Amino acid sequence: MRVAILGTGLIGSSIGLGLRARVEDVQVVGYDRDSGALDVARRRGAIHEAARDAASAVRDADIVILAVPVLAIQKLLGEIKDHVKRSAVITDTGSSKTEIMRTAREALGSHEGFVAGHPMAGKTDFGPTAADPDLFDGATWVIAPSVTASESSITVVTNLVETLGGKPVVMDAEEHDAYVAAISHLPMMAATALFSLGRASEAWPELSSLAAGGFRDMTRLAGTDPAMSYDIAVTNRENIAHWLDRYIVTLQELRRRLVDAEGEDDLYKLLAATELDYARFRSGKVGRDEETDKGPMDIGGSFQDFVAGAWVREKFTEIMKDSEERLAKMDAEERSRRKV
Amino acid sequence: MRVAILGTGLIGSSIGLGLRARVEDVQVVGYDRDSGALDVARRRGAIHEAARDAASAVRDADIVILAVPVLAIQKLLGEIKDHVKRSAVITDTGSSKTEIMRTAREALGSHEGFVAGHPMAGKTDFGPTAADPDLFDGATWVIAPSVTASESSITVVTNLVETLGGKPVVMDAEEHDAYVAAISHLPMMAATALFSLGRASEAWPELSSLAAGGFRDMTRLAGTDPAMSYDIAVTNRENIAHWLDRYIVTLQELRRRLVDAEGEDDLYKLLAATELDYARFRSGKVGRDEETDKGPMDIGGSFQDFVAGAWVREKFTEIMKDSEERLAKMDAEERSRRKV
Numbered sequence: 007m008r009v010a011i012l013g014t015g016l017i018g019s020s021i022g023l024g025l026r027a028r029v030e031d032v033q034v035v036g037y038d039r040d041s042g043a044l045d046v047a048r049r050r051g052a053i054h055e056a057a058r059d060a061a062s063a064v065r066d067a068d069i070v071i072l073a074v075p076v077l078a079i080q081k082l083l084g085e086i087k088d089h090v091k092r093s094a095v096i097t098d099t100g101s102s103k104t105e106i107m108r109t110a111r112e113a114l115g116s117h118e119g120f121v122a123g124h125p126m127a128g129k130t131d132f133g134p135t136a137a138d139p140d141l142f143d144g145a146t147w148v149i150a151p152s153v154t155a156s157e158s159s160i161t162v163v164t165n166l167v168e169t170l171g172g173k174p175v176v177m178d179a180e181e182h183d184a185y186v187a188a189i190s191h192l193p194m195m196a197a198t199a200l201f202s203l204g205r206a207s208e209a210w211p212e213l214s215s216l217a218a219g220g221f222r223d224m225t226r227l228a229g230t231d232p233a234m235s236y237d238i239a240v241t242n243r244e245n246i247a248h249w250l251d252r253y254i255v256t257l258q259e260l261r262r263r264l265v266d267a268e269g270e271d272d273l274y275k276l277l278a279a280t281e282l283d284y285a286r287f288r289s290g291k292v293g294r295d296e297e298t299d300k301g302p303m304d305i306g307g308s309f310q311d312f313v314a315g316a317w318v319r320e321k322f323t324e325i326m327k328d329s330e331e332r333l334a335k336m337d338a339e340e341r342s343r344r345k346v
Numbered sequence: 347m348r349v350a351i352l353g354t355g356l357i358g359s360s361i362g363l364g365l366r367a368r369v370e371d372v373q374v375v376g377y378d379r380d381s382g383a384l385d386v387a388r389r390r391g392a393i394h395e396a397a398r399d400a401a402s403a404v405r406d407a408d409i410v411i412l413a414v415p416v417l418a419i420q421k422l423l424g425e426i427k428d429h430v431k432r433s434a435v436i437t438d439t440g441s442s443k444t445e446i447m448r449t450a451r452e453a454l455g456s457h458e459g460f461v462a463g464h465p466m467a468g469k470t471d472f473g474p475t476a477a478d479p480d481l482f483d484g485a486t487w488v489i490a491p492s493v494t495a496s497e498s499s500i501t502v503v504t505n506l507v508e509t510l511g512g513k514p515v516v517m518d519a520e521e522h523d524a525y526v527a528a529i530s531h532l533p534m535m536a537a538t539a540l541f542s543l544g545r546a547s548e549a550w551p552e553l554s555s556l557a558a559g560g561f562r563d564m565t566r567l568a569g570t571d572p573a574m575s576y577d578i579a580v581t582n583r584e585n586i587a588h589w590l591d592r593y594i595v596t597l598q599e600l601r602r603r604l605v606d607a608e609g610e611d612d613l614y615k616l617l618a619a620t621e622l623d624y625a626r627f628r629s630g631k632v633g634r635d636e637e638t639d640k641g642p643m644d645i646g647g648s649f650q651d652f653v654a655g656a657w658v659r660e661k662f663t664e665i666m667k668d669s670e671e672r673l674a675k676m677d678a679e680e681r682s683r684r685k686v
Binding site: 126127128129130145146148175184185186188189190192193194195196197198199200201202203204205207209211212213214215216217218219220221222223224225226227228229230231232235236239240243246247249250251252253254256257258260261264265270273274276277278280281283284285287288291292293 | 466467468469470485486488515524525526528529530532533534535536537538539540541542543544545547549551552553554555556557558559560561562563564565566567568569570571572575576579580583586587589590591592593594596597598600601604605610613614616617618620621623624625627628631632633
C-alpha cells in the first residue's frame with residue numbers, strides 16, 4: 007500500500023509515524039513545500055521518501071492525505087487533480103470542512119475517492135519534531151464523505167482512522183463546521199482574546215509573573231500556528247461569529263450576576279451547577295451517555311435556559327433532521343460492512 | 347515549631363505534607379469543619395493531630411495558616427482572635443486579599459504577626475486526597491504584610507514559602523487583587539462562561555463527543571470548587587467586573603476583525619503577533635525579563651494598543667507609584683535580613 011502525505015507537520019508526520027508503526031507493508035511518500043519540515047519528517051522516519059512536488063507524490067499513491075491548513079488543502083486539490091489515480095482514496099485533516107467539500111467537488115468532479123476527515127487531536131507544539139505516532143489514540147476523528155464517495159472509499163478512510171487509534175464519527179460537513187465552531191474555534195478565539203488582553207496591559211511583567219497553571223491552560227490555544235488559525239477563521243467565519251456573539255452575551259449575563267449584590271444566591275447556584283456539570287464531563291460523561299445521566303440536581307436551569315437560546319435549538323434541530331436519515335443509512339452500511 | 351493549619355483541603359494538606367517532608371522538628375495540628383477532610387488529612391500524614399475546633403488548634407501554635415476560601419478566612423479570624431498567641435505569626439492562602447486585610451485589622455488590632463499570603467498554585471482536583479508536598483515548587487507566592495506586621499513576621503512567612511519551594515513576591519493587597527483579577531479570576535469566569543455555553547446547547551451530546559484537549563484545557567477552571575470561586579467573586583467583584591468588561595470589548599474587536607473580509611491581513615497579523623507573544627510567554631519569558639526582550643517583530647501593535655486602554659495604564663501607574671516606595675523599602679529590608 008502506497009500512502010502520500012502532503013504536509014509533514016505535526017499531523018502529517020504523526021500519521022506517517024503511526025502508519026509505519028502499525029501497518030506492515032506500507033510505503034509512505036511525503037511532500038511539504040517547507041523543505042526543512044520535509045527533511046525532518048524523513049529523518050524522524052515519518053515518511054520513507056520525500057517527493058519534489060505534490061503531483062509526483064500522489065502519482066502512484068493508493069491513499070492521499072492532505073495534512074495542511076484549510077486554504078492550503080484547497081490549493082493542493084487543484085495541484086493534484088490531474089495526477090491522482092482514479093482508484094485512489096483521498097482524505098484531508100482540515101479543521102473546517104464545508105469550503106473543502108466545495109473545492110473538492112470542483113477539482114475532483116465525479117471522483118469516487120474523496121472522503122474528508124478531521125482528527126480532533128493536537129498539541130501546542132507544531133511541526134514534525136513534535137510528531138507522535140500515538141497522537142490520535144482515543145481521539146474522535148470526523149469523517150465527511152463527499153456525495154460521490156464510494157462505499158469502499160469510506161471503508162478505507164474508516165480503517166485508516168481506526169488503525170491510527172482514532173474513533174471515526176461520520177458527519178455532514180455543515181454539521182461538523184457548526185459543532186467545531188463551538189467546541190474548538192470559539193475556544194481558540196477566546197484564548198487569543200484572553201492572552202492579548204493580558205499581554206497588552208501595562209502590568210504584563212507583573213501579570214505574567216503571577217500567571218499559574220490556570221492562565222497557561224486557558225491561553226494555550228493562543229499558541230495555535232497562525233497559518234492554521236487564520237485558515238479556520240476565514241473558512242468558518244459565520245459559525246465562529248455566531249458563537250462569539252453567544253459567548254459575549256453569556257459573559258455579559260455572568261457579569262450582571264456578579265455585580266448584582268441582591269442575587270448572590272443566584273451566582274452561587276450558577277457556579278455550583280457549572281462545576282457539577284464540568285465534573286461529569288471531566289469524568290468522561292460525553293455524547294449520548296451524558297444525556298441519560300442528568301445527575302442529582304439541576305440547579306443552574308435558569309442560566310442554562312438563558313444561554314441556550316432559540317437559534318441553537320433551531321439550528322441543531324434542523325441539522326439533526328437532515329443528517330439523521332443519512333446517519334441511519336451509514337450506520338446500516340457500516341454494520342453490513344463489518345459483517346463482511 | 348508548632349504549626350496550625352485551619353482548613354485541610356488541597357492547599358492546607360499540601361502545606362502540611364510539604365512542611366513534614368522538609369522541616370525536621372515541626373509539629374502540625376489541623377482543623378477542618380469537615381471532619382471527613384480532617385480525617386483524610388491525618389491519615390495521609392498532612393497533620394500530626396486533629397483539633398476539635400479552630401480555637402484549640404491555634405492555642406499553642408507558633409505559625410497559624412488559614413487555608414480555606416476567602417469568606418471562611420474572614421470568619422476564622424473572628425474565631426481565633428482571642429486564642430492565638432501574641433508571638434504567633436498568622437498567614438492565609440486566600441485568593442483575594444483586600445477584604446481579608448480589612449477583617450484582619452478589625453479582628454487582630456495591633457497584632458504584629460499577620461502577613462497575608464496567596465500561593466499561585468492549584469489543580470482541578472480539590473480536597474486532601476489531591477494534596478501534594480511539591481504543589482508549590484517554583485510557584486509564585488504573593489506576600490502582603492499587614493500594616494502592623496513586624497519585620498520578623500515577614501521573615502517567618504518568607505521562609506515558610508521558600509521552604510515549600512515557592513517564590514515569595516511582596517505586594518500590596520489592592521495591587522494583588524487588581525492583578526489576580528486579570529490573570530486568575532477573569533480566566534475562571536471566562537472558562538465558566540465557555541463551558542456553560544457549550545453545556546447549555548441542545549447539541550451538547552455531539553459537542554462533548556468532539557471536545558479535544560483544547561476545550562478541556564480552556565474549561566478546566568469551570569471545575570473550580572464553587573465555595574472558592576463564589577468567595578473570590580464577591581470579594582473581588584469590582585476588579586473582576588472591570589476585566590470582564592475589557593474581555594468583552596476585546597472579543598467584540600476580534601469579532602469585528604473576523605467578519606471584516608476587507609481586513610484579512612489585519613486578522614492574520616493579529617493571530618500571528620499573538621502566537622509570537624504566546625511562544626515567548628510559554629518559553630518562560632515572564633516578569634521584567636520579558637520587557638527587555640521585545641522579540642524580532644511587533645506587528646500586532648494596533649490591536650494591543652486597542653485593548654490596553656487608558657484605564658489599565660492609569661490604574662497600574664497609580665498602583666505602582668503607591669507601592670514603589672514600599673517595595674523599595676521592603677527590598678532594602680529583605681537585603682539587610684539576608685545579610686544577617
